[in-house]
Amino acid sequence: MSIDTAITETAIDETRAEQASEDASGAAVEHVLRIVNDSAVGVLLSIAFQAGLLDALRDLPPATSQQVADAAGLDERYVREILNGLLTAGIVVEDSGRYHLGDEYVPFLTGSGVDNLARMARYLTLMGEATRKVVEKVVSGGGLSYDEYPMFNAWQAEESAAVNDVSLVEVIIPLAGVEERLVAGADVADIGCGAGHAINLLARAYPRSRFTGFDFSDAAIGTARAEAEAWGLSNARFEVLDIATWKAEGEFHLVTAFDVIHDLARPAETLAAVHRALRSDGTFLMVDLKADSDPARNASLPWAAFLYAFSTVHCMSVSLGQGGAGLGTAWGVQLAEQMIREAGFGAVDIVDLADDPFNAYFVARPIA
Numbered sequence: 001m002s003i004d005t006a007i008t009e010t011a012i013d014e015t016r017a018e019q020a021s022e023d024a025s026g027a028a029v030e031h032v033l034r035i036v037n038d039s040a041v042g043v044l045l046s047i048a049f050q051a052g053l054l055d056a057l058r059d060l061p062p063a064t065s066q067q068v069a070d071a072a073g074l075d076e077r078y079v080r081e082i083l084n085g086l087l088t089a090g091i092v093v094e095d096s097g098r099y100h101l102g103d104e105y106v107p108f109l110t111g112s113g114v115d116n117l118a119r120m121a122r123y124l125t126l127m128g129e130a131t132r133k134v135v136e137k138v139v140s141g142g143g144l145s146y147d148e149y150p151m152f153n154a155w156q157a158e159e160s161a162a163v164n165d166v167s168l169v170e171v172i173i174p175l176a177g178v179e180e181r182l183v184a185g186a187d188v189a190d191i192g193c194g195a196g197h198a199i200n201l202l203a204r205a206y207p208r209s210r211f212t213g214f215d216f217s218d219a220a221i222g223t224a225r226a227e228a229e230a231w232g233l234s235n236a237r238f239e240v241l242d243i244a245t246w247k248a249e250g251e252f253h254l255v256t257a258f259d260v261i262h263d264l265a266r267p268a269e270t271l272a273a274v275h276r277a278l279r280s281d282g283t284f285l286m287v288d289l290k291a292d293s294d295p296a297r298n299a300s301l302p303w304a305a306f307l308y309a310f311s312t313v314h315c316m317s318v319s320l321g322q323g324g325a326g327l328g329t330a331w332g333v334q335l336a337e338q339m340i341r342e343a344g345f346g347a348v349d350i351v352d353l354a355d356d357p358f359n360a361y362f363v364a365r366p367i368a
Contacts, residue, residue, distance in 0.1 A: 039124070041089040045109070046125040048082050049118035054101065057083075058110040062098035114162050120306070122155060127313040134313050143320030146217070152314065153220060157195040160258065164198050167355070169205045175351050176285045176363050178254050182206040186253035189214065189277065191243045191270065192260030196224020196236070203228070203236035213238040214246070244269040248277035257286045259359070262331050263315050265324025271343035278366055284345065286336070290352075290360040293332025303358070304330065333360045340364050 048054050056072035057063075063071070065080035072079070083099045086092040091105050101109065109118045130148055137143055146152070164172075173179065178186065185208035190199045193213030203211045213236070215221055221238045228236045244266040255274050261267050274284055291298055291307055298304035311329035320326040327335075333350055340348050345364040353361060 038089075041085070041091070042121045042124040043128070044082050044085045044089075045091075045118050045121035046123075048086070049109070049121060053079060053082060054118060055110050057092070057099065057101045058106055060100070062093075062095060062100040064097055065099065068099060112162065114166055116162075119155070119159060119162075122151075123306075123310055126151060126155075127309060130313050130317075134317060137317060137320075141320075143317035143322075143326070144314075145321050146318055149314060149318075153194065153217065157197065157220075157223070160194065161197045163356075164201055168198055168201050171353065171355075172285075172287070172361070173202070175353075175361050176254065176283045178283055181253055182209045185209050187251060188212070188254045188256070189248075189252050190256045190258070191215075191246075191274065192257060192264070193224060193238065194220045196220070196227060196238055198256070198258060199224065199236050199238070200227050200231060200233060203233045204231060207235060209235065211236045214241045214243050216240060216242050244273060246270075246273040246277060248273075250277070250279050252277050253279055253282050255282070255284050257284075257288075259288055261286060261288055261336070262327045262329055263318060264327075265319050265322035267325055267327055268339060268343065271339055275344040275366060280366055282366060284340070284362075284364040286340070286362040286364070287359050288331075288336060288362070289329055290358060291330040291332050293334035293336075295330070298330060336360070336362060 045054075051074055052072050053068070053074060056074075057068055060068060060071055065083055066076045068074075068083070069076040069079040083092050083094070087094050087099070091102055091109070092099050093102050107115050110116060126149060130144065133144055133148060173182070182188070182202070183206060186206075188199075188202065188209055188211045190196075190211070190213045193199055193215045194217070196213045196215075199211045199213040203209070213221075213224055215224075215238070218240055221240050224238045228238070244264065255278055257274070261270065264270050278284060289307060291301060291304065295308075298307075301307075307330040308328075314329075316326045316328040337348050337350060340362060344366065346367045347365045349363045351361040351363060353359070
């Protein structure tokens with residue numbers, strides 16, 4: 001190879017390297033802008049959902065922004081701006097000044113059923129409200145209290161109720177294999193029961209069994225008791241309790257924990273308390289968010305970034321705010337199984353439900 005040829009090839013390689021670097025930089029810029037833009041769409045969806053705009057849009061034929069605003073009882077100028085934002089995102093369609101929701105989006109952005117993903121968008125704005133306080137904690141350490149999230153408990157109760165009304169008795173409880181025992185009469189506890197809707201549903205479905213819900217929130221327990229009274233349930237009761245201090249021993253046939261363990265300040269102590277509270281032939285049914293304990297493996301999970309963001313702003317933070325472990329939302333099925341076993345459980349089965357890609361279902365028993 002001549003010197004001139006070598007020089008030419010070196011120049012070509014340098015040019016290619018520079019072009020590759022420019023292409024990578026351009027792609028990075030596009031990626032970040034797309035993230036920011038999509039996040040803004042999420043904010044618009046949150047506002048539209050909370051204001052009732054999406055359901056109003058679904059129920060109308062193609063309509064002007066004024067007609068949509070009148071139907072929803074909203075201000076036209078805000079409605080028009082939101083509609084135009086959702087138009088640019090391809091969610092809303094516009095023709096001659098008349099708007100309608102894209103047909104393919106209707107099942108997933110409207111209604112009260114479990115398929116309505118617009119409810120998830122609400123948490124984006126909830127995170128936004130708490131961000132400034134979280135930034136302070138990123139610097140100083142520690143975390144926030146549940147009181148910093150005034151809408152969270154109500155939204156979480158609504159979210160859980162939408163799932164439990166459809167699936168709890170018919171789909172979720174059968175995973176534990178305890179239906180016959182519940183029909184005959186069993187003692188059941190739900191830890192971190194919140195507004196208690198799950199306990200009340202089970203108490204109504206299995207009148208011979210006895211159900212107790214535990215939560216440290218006075219307000220949530222008050223809501224749970226009110227629903228039980230309204231339904232005329234004599235087999236459901238609720239107690240205010242920090243479940244990590246639970247002293248029950250061998251009293252329950254079934255203990256449930258729905259999307260709560262990762263939030264707790266003392267999850268290991270709580271799981272140990274659950275193990276003590278169960279009879280030797282009892283069952284622990286835990287439902288928690290499905291992720292991998294190895295963050296690198298979560299890159300393929302479409303909503304992984306949402307889990308980590310919500311963990312930073314809420315789940316991890318409220319645990320750290322109590323001086324707790326701060327497991328985080330994406331603690332993962334591997335760590336969850338490990339902690340359940342370390343609490344003394346001899347058998348742990350992890351079940352996936354085809355209709356619920358967001359959660360993992362753990363069925364654990366004290367003896368193998």
